[in-house]
Amino acid sequence: MTSTQPGTVPLDVIDLDRVLRVVEECGAAATLEVFREAVLDSLRRHLGYRHVTFFVGASLPGVFLDSAPVAAGRARRMLPSYVEYFHQLDPFALACRRRPSAGPAPIPMSACVGARAAEHDDYLDRFLFRHGIYDKVLVPLRSRAGACAGIGLLAENSGAFTAHDLAIVSALAPHLANLFALHVRTASPRPPGWARLTPRQRQTARMAAQGASNEQIATALHVTVDTVKKHLTAAYAALGCTRRSQLAALWNDLGGGTCQ
Structure with a gap:
Protein backbone atom coordinates (compact mmCIF):
# COMPACT_ATOMS: atom_id res chain seq x y z
CA MET A 1 0.00 0.00 0.00
CA THR A 2 1.30 3.40 -0.92
CA SER A 3 2.84 5.56 1.76
CA THR A 4 3.36 8.56 -0.47
CA GLN A 5 1.93 11.77 0.94
CA PRO A 6 -0.78 13.54 -1.11
CA GLY A 7 0.05 16.61 -3.12
CA THR A 8 3.61 15.56 -4.08
CA VAL A 9 2.76 14.73 -7.71
CA PRO A 10 2.06 17.60 -10.14
CA LEU A 11 -1.19 17.41 -12.08
CA ASP A 12 -1.34 18.01 -15.82
CA VAL A 13 -4.02 19.78 -17.84
CA ILE A 14 -6.00 16.56 -18.35
CA ASP A 15 -6.06 15.88 -14.61
CA LEU A 16 -7.25 19.40 -13.83
CA ASP A 17 -9.92 19.18 -16.50
CA ARG A 18 -11.27 15.99 -14.92
CA VAL A 19 -11.31 17.63 -11.50
CA LEU A 20 -13.18 20.65 -12.88
CA ARG A 21 -15.74 18.41 -14.58
CA VAL A 22 -16.50 16.73 -11.24
CA VAL A 23 -16.82 20.12 -9.51
CA GLU A 24 -19.07 21.51 -12.26
CA GLU A 25 -21.45 18.57 -12.18
CA CYS A 26 -21.61 18.41 -8.38
CA GLY A 27 -22.13 22.16 -8.22
CA ALA A 28 -25.41 21.79 -10.09
CA ALA A 29 -26.98 19.69 -7.31
CA ALA A 30 -29.99 21.33 -5.66
CA THR A 31 -29.97 19.49 -2.32
CA LEU A 32 -27.50 17.70 -0.08
CA GLU A 33 -28.84 14.27 -1.04
CA VAL A 34 -28.63 15.07 -4.76
CA PHE A 35 -25.12 16.41 -4.17
CA ARG A 36 -24.02 13.17 -2.48
CA GLU A 37 -25.32 11.09 -5.37
CA ALA A 38 -23.74 13.47 -7.90
CA VAL A 39 -20.36 13.08 -6.20
CA LEU A 40 -20.54 9.29 -6.51
CA ASP A 41 -21.58 9.42 -10.15
CA SER A 42 -18.99 12.05 -11.15
CA LEU A 43 -16.13 10.26 -9.40
CA ARG A 44 -16.98 7.11 -11.33
CA ARG A 45 -17.38 8.70 -14.76
CA HIS A 46 -14.54 11.23 -14.69
CA LEU A 47 -11.98 9.70 -12.33
CA GLY A 48 -12.76 5.99 -12.58
CA TYR A 49 -13.51 5.44 -8.85
CA ARG A 50 -16.29 2.87 -8.94
CA HIS A 51 -16.53 1.82 -5.28
CA VAL A 52 -17.34 4.96 -3.27
CA THR A 53 -19.12 5.91 -0.04
CA PHE A 54 -20.34 9.28 1.23
CA PHE A 55 -20.92 9.65 4.98
CA VAL A 56 -22.06 12.79 6.82
CA GLY A 57 -21.62 13.69 10.48
CA ALA A 58 -21.50 16.53 12.99
CA SER A 59 -17.75 16.00 13.40
CA LEU A 60 -15.10 14.08 11.53
CA PRO A 61 -15.16 11.14 14.00
CA GLY A 62 -18.96 11.40 13.97
CA VAL A 63 -19.01 10.75 10.22
CA PHE A 64 -18.56 7.05 10.91
CA LEU A 65 -21.87 6.97 12.83
CA ASP A 66 -23.93 7.97 9.79
CA SER A 67 -26.79 5.45 9.71
CA ALA A 68 -27.91 6.41 6.20
CA PRO A 69 -24.80 6.82 4.04
CA VAL A 70 -24.86 6.56 0.26
CA ALA A 71 -22.61 4.30 -1.75
CA ALA A 72 -21.83 3.10 -5.25
CA GLY A 73 -20.35 -0.05 -6.71
CA ARG A 74 -19.26 -2.85 -4.41
CA ALA A 75 -19.46 -0.47 -1.45
CA ARG A 76 -23.26 -0.46 -1.67
CA ARG A 77 -23.41 -4.13 -0.70
CA MET A 78 -21.06 -3.49 2.20
CA LEU A 79 -23.13 -0.75 3.86
CA PRO A 80 -25.56 -2.83 5.97
CA SER A 81 -22.85 -4.72 7.84
CA TYR A 82 -20.75 -1.57 8.20
CA VAL A 83 -23.59 0.49 9.71
CA GLU A 84 -24.66 -2.40 11.93
CA TYR A 85 -21.26 -3.39 13.29
CA PHE A 86 -17.99 -2.70 11.49
CA HIS A 87 -18.04 1.09 11.89
CA GLN A 88 -16.92 0.39 15.48
CA LEU A 89 -13.71 -1.23 14.23
CA ASP A 90 -12.80 1.16 11.44
CA PRO A 91 -9.12 2.25 11.73
CA PHE A 92 -9.94 5.39 9.72
CA ALA A 93 -12.20 6.48 12.60
CA LEU A 94 -9.25 6.13 14.97
CA ALA A 95 -7.09 8.20 12.61
CA CYS A 96 -9.75 10.94 12.57
CA ARG A 97 -10.06 10.96 16.36
CA ARG A 98 -6.30 11.49 16.57
CA ARG A 99 -6.44 14.42 14.15
CA PRO A 100 -9.84 16.06 14.91
CA SER A 101 -8.93 19.33 13.21
CA ALA A 102 -7.72 17.63 10.04
CA GLY A 103 -8.08 19.62 6.84
CA PRO A 104 -9.17 18.29 3.45
CA ALA A 105 -6.02 16.21 2.85
CA PRO A 106 -6.95 12.60 1.99
CA ILE A 107 -6.08 9.86 4.46
CA PRO A 108 -4.67 6.72 2.76
CA MET A 109 -4.87 3.28 4.32
CA SER A 110 -1.13 3.34 4.92
CA ALA A 111 -1.67 6.18 7.42
CA CYS A 112 -3.94 3.93 9.48
CA VAL A 113 -2.05 0.65 9.43
CA GLY A 114 0.64 1.55 11.93
CA ALA A 115 -1.78 3.23 14.34
CA ARG A 116 -4.63 0.74 14.34
CA ALA A 117 -5.62 -1.26 17.40
CA ALA A 118 -5.77 -5.05 17.44
CA GLU A 119 -9.53 -5.12 16.85
CA HIS A 120 -9.06 -3.28 13.57
CA ASP A 121 -7.67 -6.48 12.08
CA ASP A 122 -11.27 -7.73 12.15
CA TYR A 123 -12.30 -4.74 10.06
CA LEU A 124 -9.65 -5.57 7.47
CA ASP A 125 -10.02 -9.36 7.41
CA ARG A 126 -13.74 -9.81 8.01
CA PHE A 127 -14.98 -6.70 6.25
CA LEU A 128 -12.72 -5.14 3.61
CA PHE A 129 -10.80 -8.21 2.45
CA ARG A 130 -13.88 -10.43 2.66
CA HIS A 131 -15.61 -8.13 0.16
CA GLY A 132 -12.59 -8.06 -2.13
CA ILE A 133 -11.43 -4.56 -1.13
CA TYR A 134 -7.68 -4.17 -0.51
CA ASP A 135 -7.09 -0.44 -0.57
CA LYS A 136 -8.99 2.59 0.68
CA VAL A 137 -8.65 6.36 0.91
CA LEU A 138 -10.77 8.68 3.06
CA VAL A 139 -11.39 12.19 1.74
CA PRO A 140 -12.59 14.40 4.64
CA LEU A 141 -14.83 17.41 4.01
CA ARG A 142 -15.50 20.06 6.64
CA SER A 143 -18.01 22.93 6.54
CA ARG A 144 -17.64 26.26 8.34
CA ALA A 145 -20.81 25.39 10.27
CA GLY A 146 -18.97 22.44 11.80
CA ALA A 147 -20.65 19.59 9.93
CA CYS A 148 -18.31 17.11 8.26
CA ALA A 149 -18.40 14.47 5.58
CA GLY A 150 -16.18 11.60 4.55
CA ILE A 151 -15.88 10.25 1.03
CA GLY A 152 -14.44 6.75 0.99
CA LEU A 153 -12.68 5.50 -2.13
CA LEU A 154 -12.30 1.72 -2.21
CA ALA A 155 -10.28 -0.43 -4.61
CA GLU A 156 -9.94 -4.13 -5.34
CA ASN A 157 -6.14 -4.09 -5.59
CA SER A 158 -3.62 -3.40 -2.83
CA GLY A 159 -1.77 -0.15 -3.51
CA ALA A 160 -4.32 0.90 -6.12
CA PHE A 161 -4.34 4.49 -4.89
CA THR A 162 -1.05 5.96 -6.01
CA ALA A 163 0.53 9.31 -5.26
CA GLN A 201 -29.67 18.21 27.65
CA ARG A 202 -28.99 19.84 24.29
CA GLN A 203 -25.27 19.87 24.96
CA THR A 204 -25.34 16.20 25.92
CA ALA A 205 -27.34 15.26 22.82
CA ARG A 206 -25.00 17.27 20.60
CA MET A 207 -21.90 15.53 21.98
CA ALA A 208 -23.50 12.09 21.71
CA ALA A 209 -24.48 12.75 18.09
CA GLN A 210 -20.89 13.77 17.37
CA GLY A 211 -19.64 10.38 18.55
CA ALA A 212 -18.66 10.98 22.19
CA SER A 213 -19.21 8.13 24.66
CA ASN A 214 -21.17 8.55 27.88
CA GLU A 215 -17.92 8.54 29.82
CA GLN A 216 -16.38 11.20 27.60
CA ILE A 217 -19.48 13.40 27.93
CA ALA A 218 -19.51 12.99 31.71
CA THR A 219 -15.87 14.04 31.92
CA ALA A 220 -16.35 17.05 29.65
CA LEU A 221 -19.47 18.28 31.46
CA HIS A 222 -18.25 17.37 34.97
CA VAL A 223 -21.28 15.18 35.72
CA THR A 224 -21.81 11.50 36.39
CA VAL A 225 -22.47 8.88 33.72
CA ASP A 226 -25.94 8.36 35.22
CA THR A 227 -26.69 12.04 34.67
CA VAL A 228 -25.56 11.74 31.06
CA LYS A 229 -27.91 8.79 30.59
CA LYS A 230 -30.81 10.80 32.03
CA HIS A 231 -30.09 13.71 29.69
CA LEU A 232 -29.94 11.35 26.69
CA THR A 233 -33.21 9.69 27.70
CA ALA A 234 -34.86 13.12 27.76
CA ALA A 235 -33.33 13.99 24.38
CA TYR A 236 -34.49 10.72 22.81
CA ALA A 237 -38.04 11.31 24.04
CA ALA A 238 -38.16 14.91 22.81
CA LEU A 239 -36.60 14.21 19.42
CA GLY A 240 -38.36 10.92 18.69
CA CYS A 241 -35.21 8.79 18.82
CA THR A 242 -34.71 5.41 20.43
CA ARG A 243 -30.96 4.95 20.01
CA ARG A 244 -27.72 6.81 19.38
CA SER A 245 -27.56 6.06 15.66
CA GLN A 246 -30.93 7.75 15.12
CA LEU A 247 -29.76 10.80 17.06
CA ALA A 248 -26.65 10.97 14.88
CA ALA A 249 -28.74 10.63 11.72
CA LEU A 250 -31.03 13.45 12.86
CA TRP A 251 -28.00 15.58 13.61
CA ASN A 252 -26.64 14.85 10.11
CA ASP A 253 -29.93 15.90 8.50
CA LEU A 254 -29.82 19.17 10.43
CA GLY A 255 -26.30 19.98 9.30
CA GLY A 256 -24.76 19.42 12.73
CA GLY A 257 -23.91 22.92 13.86
CA THR A 258 -27.40 24.35 13.19
CA CYS A 259 -28.78 23.02 16.48
CA GLN A 260 -27.41 24.97 19.42
Missing part, protein backbone atom coordinates in the same frame (compact mmCIF):
# COMPACT_ATOMS: atom_id res chain seq x y z
CA HIS A 164 -1.13 10.53 -8.45
CA ASP A 165 -4.57 9.56 -7.12
CA LEU A 166 -3.88 11.29 -3.81
CA ALA A 167 -2.82 14.44 -5.66
CA ILE A 168 -6.04 14.41 -7.68
CA VAL A 169 -8.34 14.03 -4.68
CA SER A 170 -6.27 16.61 -2.78
CA ALA A 171 -7.03 19.11 -5.56
CA LEU A 172 -10.69 18.10 -5.61
CA ALA A 173 -11.42 18.00 -1.86
CA PRO A 174 -11.48 21.78 -1.13
CA HIS A 175 -14.00 22.36 -3.92
CA LEU A 176 -16.27 19.56 -2.71
CA ALA A 177 -15.94 20.88 0.85
CA ASN A 178 -17.15 24.31 -0.29
CA LEU A 179 -20.12 22.80 -2.10
CA PHE A 180 -20.92 20.64 0.94
CA ALA A 181 -20.84 23.76 3.13
CA LEU A 182 -23.40 25.46 0.89
CA HIS A 183 -25.83 22.59 1.35
CA VAL A 184 -25.25 22.46 5.11
CA ARG A 185 -26.19 26.13 5.43
CA THR A 186 -29.57 25.40 3.82
CA ALA A 187 -30.25 22.34 5.98
CA SER A 188 -33.53 21.73 7.78
CA PRO A 189 -34.47 23.86 10.83
CA ARG A 190 -34.37 22.61 14.40
CA PRO A 191 -36.83 19.81 15.23
CA PRO A 192 -39.85 20.88 17.35
CA GLY A 193 -38.71 18.80 20.33
CA TRP A 194 -35.41 20.65 20.54
CA ALA A 195 -37.04 23.62 22.29
CA ARG A 196 -38.24 21.38 25.12
CA LEU A 197 -34.72 20.41 26.11
CA THR A 198 -32.66 22.20 28.73
CA PRO A 199 -29.30 23.68 27.64
CA ARG A 200 -27.46 20.82 29.35
Whole structure:
Protein backbone atom coordinates (compact mmCIF):
# COMPACT_ATOMS: atom_id res chain seq x y z
CA MET A 1 0.00 0.00 0.00
CA THR A 2 1.30 3.40 -0.92
CA SER A 3 2.84 5.56 1.76
CA THR A 4 3.36 8.56 -0.47
CA GLN A 5 1.93 11.77 0.94
CA PRO A 6 -0.78 13.54 -1.11
CA GLY A 7 0.05 16.61 -3.12
CA THR A 8 3.61 15.56 -4.08
CA VAL A 9 2.76 14.73 -7.71
CA PRO A 10 2.06 17.60 -10.14
CA LEU A 11 -1.19 17.41 -12.08
CA ASP A 12 -1.34 18.01 -15.82
CA VAL A 13 -4.02 19.78 -17.84
CA ILE A 14 -6.00 16.56 -18.35
CA ASP A 15 -6.06 15.88 -14.61
CA LEU A 16 -7.25 19.40 -13.83
CA ASP A 17 -9.92 19.18 -16.50
CA ARG A 18 -11.27 15.99 -14.92
CA VAL A 19 -11.31 17.63 -11.50
CA LEU A 20 -13.18 20.65 -12.88
CA ARG A 21 -15.74 18.41 -14.58
CA VAL A 22 -16.50 16.73 -11.24
CA VAL A 23 -16.82 20.12 -9.51
CA GLU A 24 -19.07 21.51 -12.26
CA GLU A 25 -21.45 18.57 -12.18
CA CYS A 26 -21.61 18.41 -8.38
CA GLY A 27 -22.13 22.16 -8.22
CA ALA A 28 -25.41 21.79 -10.09
CA ALA A 29 -26.98 19.69 -7.31
CA ALA A 30 -29.99 21.33 -5.66
CA THR A 31 -29.97 19.49 -2.32
CA LEU A 32 -27.50 17.70 -0.08
CA GLU A 33 -28.84 14.27 -1.04
CA VAL A 34 -28.63 15.07 -4.76
CA PHE A 35 -25.12 16.41 -4.17
CA ARG A 36 -24.02 13.17 -2.48
CA GLU A 37 -25.32 11.09 -5.37
CA ALA A 38 -23.74 13.47 -7.90
CA VAL A 39 -20.36 13.08 -6.20
CA LEU A 40 -20.54 9.29 -6.51
CA ASP A 41 -21.58 9.42 -10.15
CA SER A 42 -18.99 12.05 -11.15
CA LEU A 43 -16.13 10.26 -9.40
CA ARG A 44 -16.98 7.11 -11.33
CA ARG A 45 -17.38 8.70 -14.76
CA HIS A 46 -14.54 11.23 -14.69
CA LEU A 47 -11.98 9.70 -12.33
CA GLY A 48 -12.76 5.99 -12.58
CA TYR A 49 -13.51 5.44 -8.85
CA ARG A 50 -16.29 2.87 -8.94
CA HIS A 51 -16.53 1.82 -5.28
CA VAL A 52 -17.34 4.96 -3.27
CA THR A 53 -19.12 5.91 -0.04
CA PHE A 54 -20.34 9.28 1.23
CA PHE A 55 -20.92 9.65 4.98
CA VAL A 56 -22.06 12.79 6.82
CA GLY A 57 -21.62 13.69 10.48
CA ALA A 58 -21.50 16.53 12.99
CA SER A 59 -17.75 16.00 13.40
CA LEU A 60 -15.10 14.08 11.53
CA PRO A 61 -15.16 11.14 14.00
CA GLY A 62 -18.96 11.40 13.97
CA VAL A 63 -19.01 10.75 10.22
CA PHE A 64 -18.56 7.05 10.91
CA LEU A 65 -21.87 6.97 12.83
CA ASP A 66 -23.93 7.97 9.79
CA SER A 67 -26.79 5.45 9.71
CA ALA A 68 -27.91 6.41 6.20
CA PRO A 69 -24.80 6.82 4.04
CA VAL A 70 -24.86 6.56 0.26
CA ALA A 71 -22.61 4.30 -1.75
CA ALA A 72 -21.83 3.10 -5.25
CA GLY A 73 -20.35 -0.05 -6.71
CA ARG A 74 -19.26 -2.85 -4.41
CA ALA A 75 -19.46 -0.47 -1.45
CA ARG A 76 -23.26 -0.46 -1.67
CA ARG A 77 -23.41 -4.13 -0.70
CA MET A 78 -21.06 -3.49 2.20
CA LEU A 79 -23.13 -0.75 3.86
CA PRO A 80 -25.56 -2.83 5.97
CA SER A 81 -22.85 -4.72 7.84
CA TYR A 82 -20.75 -1.57 8.20
CA VAL A 83 -23.59 0.49 9.71
CA GLU A 84 -24.66 -2.40 11.93
CA TYR A 85 -21.26 -3.39 13.29
CA PHE A 86 -17.99 -2.70 11.49
CA HIS A 87 -18.04 1.09 11.89
CA GLN A 88 -16.92 0.39 15.48
CA LEU A 89 -13.71 -1.23 14.23
CA ASP A 90 -12.80 1.16 11.44
CA PRO A 91 -9.12 2.25 11.73
CA PHE A 92 -9.94 5.39 9.72
CA ALA A 93 -12.20 6.48 12.60
CA LEU A 94 -9.25 6.13 14.97
CA ALA A 95 -7.09 8.20 12.61
CA CYS A 96 -9.75 10.94 12.57
CA ARG A 97 -10.06 10.96 16.36
CA ARG A 98 -6.30 11.49 16.57
CA ARG A 99 -6.44 14.42 14.15
CA PRO A 100 -9.84 16.06 14.91
CA SER A 101 -8.93 19.33 13.21
CA ALA A 102 -7.72 17.63 10.04
CA GLY A 103 -8.08 19.62 6.84
CA PRO A 104 -9.17 18.29 3.45
CA ALA A 105 -6.02 16.21 2.85
CA PRO A 106 -6.95 12.60 1.99
CA ILE A 107 -6.08 9.86 4.46
CA PRO A 108 -4.67 6.72 2.76
CA MET A 109 -4.87 3.28 4.32
CA SER A 110 -1.13 3.34 4.92
CA ALA A 111 -1.67 6.18 7.42
CA CYS A 112 -3.94 3.93 9.48
CA VAL A 113 -2.05 0.65 9.43
CA GLY A 114 0.64 1.55 11.93
CA ALA A 115 -1.78 3.23 14.34
CA ARG A 116 -4.63 0.74 14.34
CA ALA A 117 -5.62 -1.26 17.40
CA ALA A 118 -5.77 -5.05 17.44
CA GLU A 119 -9.53 -5.12 16.85
CA HIS A 120 -9.06 -3.28 13.57
CA ASP A 121 -7.67 -6.48 12.08
CA ASP A 122 -11.27 -7.73 12.15
CA TYR A 123 -12.30 -4.74 10.06
CA LEU A 124 -9.65 -5.57 7.47
CA ASP A 125 -10.02 -9.36 7.41
CA ARG A 126 -13.74 -9.81 8.01
CA PHE A 127 -14.98 -6.70 6.25
CA LEU A 128 -12.72 -5.14 3.61
CA PHE A 129 -10.80 -8.21 2.45
CA ARG A 130 -13.88 -10.43 2.66
CA HIS A 131 -15.61 -8.13 0.16
CA GLY A 132 -12.59 -8.06 -2.13
CA ILE A 133 -11.43 -4.56 -1.13
CA TYR A 134 -7.68 -4.17 -0.51
CA ASP A 135 -7.09 -0.44 -0.57
CA LYS A 136 -8.99 2.59 0.68
CA VAL A 137 -8.65 6.36 0.91
CA LEU A 138 -10.77 8.68 3.06
CA VAL A 139 -11.39 12.19 1.74
CA PRO A 140 -12.59 14.40 4.64
CA LEU A 141 -14.83 17.41 4.01
CA ARG A 142 -15.50 20.06 6.64
CA SER A 143 -18.01 22.93 6.54
CA ARG A 144 -17.64 26.26 8.34
CA ALA A 145 -20.81 25.39 10.27
CA GLY A 146 -18.97 22.44 11.80
CA ALA A 147 -20.65 19.59 9.93
CA CYS A 148 -18.31 17.11 8.26
CA ALA A 149 -18.40 14.47 5.58
CA GLY A 150 -16.18 11.60 4.55
CA ILE A 151 -15.88 10.25 1.03
CA GLY A 152 -14.44 6.75 0.99
CA LEU A 153 -12.68 5.50 -2.13
CA LEU A 154 -12.30 1.72 -2.21
CA ALA A 155 -10.28 -0.43 -4.61
CA GLU A 156 -9.94 -4.13 -5.34
CA ASN A 157 -6.14 -4.09 -5.59
CA SER A 158 -3.62 -3.40 -2.83
CA GLY A 159 -1.77 -0.15 -3.51
CA ALA A 160 -4.32 0.90 -6.12
CA PHE A 161 -4.34 4.49 -4.89
CA THR A 162 -1.05 5.96 -6.01
CA ALA A 163 0.53 9.31 -5.26
CA HIS A 164 -1.13 10.53 -8.45
CA ASP A 165 -4.57 9.56 -7.12
CA LEU A 166 -3.88 11.29 -3.81
CA ALA A 167 -2.82 14.44 -5.66
CA ILE A 168 -6.04 14.41 -7.68
CA VAL A 169 -8.34 14.03 -4.68
CA SER A 170 -6.27 16.61 -2.78
CA ALA A 171 -7.03 19.11 -5.56
CA LEU A 172 -10.69 18.10 -5.61
CA ALA A 173 -11.42 18.00 -1.86
CA PRO A 174 -11.48 21.78 -1.13
CA HIS A 175 -14.00 22.36 -3.92
CA LEU A 176 -16.27 19.56 -2.71
CA ALA A 177 -15.94 20.88 0.85
CA ASN A 178 -17.15 24.31 -0.29
CA LEU A 179 -20.12 22.80 -2.10
CA PHE A 180 -20.92 20.64 0.94
CA ALA A 181 -20.84 23.76 3.13
CA LEU A 182 -23.40 25.46 0.89
CA HIS A 183 -25.83 22.59 1.35
CA VAL A 184 -25.25 22.46 5.11
CA ARG A 185 -26.19 26.13 5.43
CA THR A 186 -29.57 25.40 3.82
CA ALA A 187 -30.25 22.34 5.98
CA SER A 188 -33.53 21.73 7.78
CA PRO A 189 -34.47 23.86 10.83
CA ARG A 190 -34.37 22.61 14.40
CA PRO A 191 -36.83 19.81 15.23
CA PRO A 192 -39.85 20.88 17.35
CA GLY A 193 -38.71 18.80 20.33
CA TRP A 194 -35.41 20.65 20.54
CA ALA A 195 -37.04 23.62 22.29
CA ARG A 196 -38.24 21.38 25.12
CA LEU A 197 -34.72 20.41 26.11
CA THR A 198 -32.66 22.20 28.73
CA PRO A 199 -29.30 23.68 27.64
CA ARG A 200 -27.46 20.82 29.35
CA GLN A 201 -29.67 18.21 27.65
CA ARG A 202 -28.99 19.84 24.29
CA GLN A 203 -25.27 19.87 24.96
CA THR A 204 -25.34 16.20 25.92
CA ALA A 205 -27.34 15.26 22.82
CA ARG A 206 -25.00 17.27 20.60
CA MET A 207 -21.90 15.53 21.98
CA ALA A 208 -23.50 12.09 21.71
CA ALA A 209 -24.48 12.75 18.09
CA GLN A 210 -20.89 13.77 17.37
CA GLY A 211 -19.64 10.38 18.55
CA ALA A 212 -18.66 10.98 22.19
CA SER A 213 -19.21 8.13 24.66
CA ASN A 214 -21.17 8.55 27.88
CA GLU A 215 -17.92 8.54 29.82
CA GLN A 216 -16.38 11.20 27.60
CA ILE A 217 -19.48 13.40 27.93
CA ALA A 218 -19.51 12.99 31.71
CA THR A 219 -15.87 14.04 31.92
CA ALA A 220 -16.35 17.05 29.65
CA LEU A 221 -19.47 18.28 31.46
CA HIS A 222 -18.25 17.37 34.97
CA VAL A 223 -21.28 15.18 35.72
CA THR A 224 -21.81 11.50 36.39
CA VAL A 225 -22.47 8.88 33.72
CA ASP A 226 -25.94 8.36 35.22
CA THR A 227 -26.69 12.04 34.67
CA VAL A 228 -25.56 11.74 31.06
CA LYS A 229 -27.91 8.79 30.59
CA LYS A 230 -30.81 10.80 32.03
CA HIS A 231 -30.09 13.71 29.69
CA LEU A 232 -29.94 11.35 26.69
CA THR A 233 -33.21 9.69 27.70
CA ALA A 234 -34.86 13.12 27.76
CA ALA A 235 -33.33 13.99 24.38
CA TYR A 236 -34.49 10.72 22.81
CA ALA A 237 -38.04 11.31 24.04
CA ALA A 238 -38.16 14.91 22.81
CA LEU A 239 -36.60 14.21 19.42
CA GLY A 240 -38.36 10.92 18.69
CA CYS A 241 -35.21 8.79 18.82
CA THR A 242 -34.71 5.41 20.43
CA ARG A 243 -30.96 4.95 20.01
CA ARG A 244 -27.72 6.81 19.38
CA SER A 245 -27.56 6.06 15.66
CA GLN A 246 -30.93 7.75 15.12
CA LEU A 247 -29.76 10.80 17.06
CA ALA A 248 -26.65 10.97 14.88
CA ALA A 249 -28.74 10.63 11.72
CA LEU A 250 -31.03 13.45 12.86
CA TRP A 251 -28.00 15.58 13.61
CA ASN A 252 -26.64 14.85 10.11
CA ASP A 253 -29.93 15.90 8.50
CA LEU A 254 -29.82 19.17 10.43
CA GLY A 255 -26.30 19.98 9.30
CA GLY A 256 -24.76 19.42 12.73
CA GLY A 257 -23.91 22.92 13.86
CA THR A 258 -27.40 24.35 13.19
CA CYS A 259 -28.78 23.02 16.48
CA GLN A 260 -27.41 24.97 19.42
